[in-house]
Amino acid sequence: MIGIIRYGAGNIFSLTATLDRLGIAYGMVNTEADLPQYDRYIIPGVGHAGAAMHKLESTGLVPAIKALDKPTLGICVGMQLLTSYSEEGDSNLLGLFPIKTMKFPQTDGFKVPHTGWNQVFPEKENPLFTNIPTGSHFYFVHSYFIEYEPLYTLSSTNYIHPFSASIWRDNFYGVQFHPEKSGTYGEQLLKNFSQI
Amino acid sequence: MLSKRIIPCLDVKDGRTVKGVNFVDLRDAGDPVELAWNYSQQGADELVFLDISATVEKRKTLVELVKAVARQINIPFTIGGGITEIADADALLNAGADKISINSAAVRNPQLIDDLAKAFGVQFVIVAVDTRVMGDKNIVHLNGGRLPTERQTLEWILEAESRGAGEILLTSMDHDGTKAGFDNPFLTQVNNAVNIPVIASGGAGSVQHFVDVFQKSNVDAALAASVFHYGEILIPDLKKVLKQNDIEVREV
Numbered sequence: 001m002i003g004i005i006r007y008g009a010g011n012i013f014s015l016t017a018t019l020d021r022l023g024i025a026y027g028m029v030n031t032e033a034d035l036p037q038y039d040r041y042i043i044p045g046v047g048h049a050g051a052a053m054h055k056l057e058s059t060g061l062v063p064a065i066k067a068l069d070k071p072t073l074g075i076c077v078g079m080q081l082l083t084s085y086s087e088e089g090d091s092n093l094l095g096l097f098p099i100k101t102m103k104f105p106q107t108d109g110f111k112v113p114h115t116g117w118n119q120v121f122p123e124k125e126n127p128l129f130t131n132i133p134t135g136s137h138f139y140f141v142h143s144y145f146i147e148y149e150p151l152y153t154l155s156s157t158n159y160i161h162p163f164s165a166s167i168w169r170d171n172f173y174g175v176q177f178h179p180e181k182s183g184t185y186g187e188q189l190l191k192n193f194s195q196i
Numbered sequence: 197m198l199s200k201r202i203i204p205c206l207d208v209k210d211g212r213t214v215k216g217v218n219f220v221d222l223r224d225a226g227d228p229v230e231l232a233w234n235y236s237q238q239g240a241d242e243l244v245f246l247d248i249s250a251t252v253e254k255r256k257t258l259v260e261l262v263k264a265v266a267r268q269i270n271i272p273f274t275i276g277g278g279i280t281e282i283a284d285a286d287a288l289l290n291a292g293a294d295k296i297s298i299n300s301a302a303v304r305n306p307q308l309i310d311d312l313a314k315a316f317g318v319q320f321v322i323v324a325v326d327t328r329v330m331g332d333k334n335i336v337h338l339n340g341g342r343l344p345t346e347r348q349t350l351e352w353i354l355e356a357e358s359r360g361a362g363e364i365l366l367t368s369m370d371h372d373g374t375k376a377g378f379d380n381p382f383l384t385q386v387n388n389a390v391n392i393p394v395i396a397s398g399g400a401g402s403v404q405h406f407v408d409v410f411q412k413s414n415v416d417a418a419l420a421a422s423v424f425h426y427g428e429i430l431i432p433d434l435k436k437v438l439k440q441n442d443i444e445v446r447e448v
Contacts, residue, residue, distance in 0.1 A: 182270070
């Protein structure tokens, strides 16, 4: 069963609705004592990365999250929290990936936020993208991106330049797009995560 | 490549879709959730629900609708119509709406854009603008295009962007309902002037009109209602033609 980390950053109705539709069981993690009853975790998040980190810190869950050894998936800002630093609010984050979250540079012909459906290209054999064709479209909406780093980039997307559409290290996964809003391939990705 | 988005728009009154709907295989053409599901299966990239009811129970009805849509639909959706304060937006966000669209309320109280963007992020705030040419100028209109204001449209759009609009939904009232094509020259002017996504609306009558609006104005998305509702254009056919014209689209 998936434990959803609750720390007050954004609404999770669409995520839980999608899990309900897929018949994937989940519960809520509010404190450290809630963690052991789940076998995997999702860290959701929308909005400002610095503010989200601040909220996560105030739950007291940070040391326990850093020590997790079960499959853990960060979504959107929840993924950015896994990195070491964000330019948004000049914030130090969880540091589970020694890479940075940066603002898209102002570039002619490219609007920010990066809004809409863009193609995702997996770069490694991995269980998260099982049965998802390479180049499938996922729904993005973000002004900050995680730098491309071959060691940790699980899949990449190109907007202005290539960036990490998803990252992977040991039991930690992160996706910049919103699988709960990304049609059937998004649903497939959540199904895959529930079976890792 | 980032895809160009195709967005069907559903008019909703008291929780039911209005305007003719001519889909086959729908049990209930007035059920917005079933209609929305049908569009998502066809490959719509996003949906807009515009609530045109004017009851005191409006917010409650709208929240129930948003929850029902969020439970069933796996693509992003926007809700608009009568949102005038933070509390309206908060209730809709918590019910699962991805974005809200504000129109007259933003013109009457521009600070609302700042407040919504600050509270929920710019990606949550679409500013819808109804424009009509008066003399030789595009002028912002309220109340569904009936009431002219003093504001020039481009100037208002730039102000909305600077206040925190995450996207602009621009409807040309002169083109709306004509099925003679989008207002490509003005959409080009607006699209070149802003650094946020622009959704074109008003005038779609044929597949070629969508090709034209993307090729000529380079807007990010195109919205239409009746051509989709009456089955005059099917989204898979539309996307096929867009692709043949080297316009990036998402296929399902």
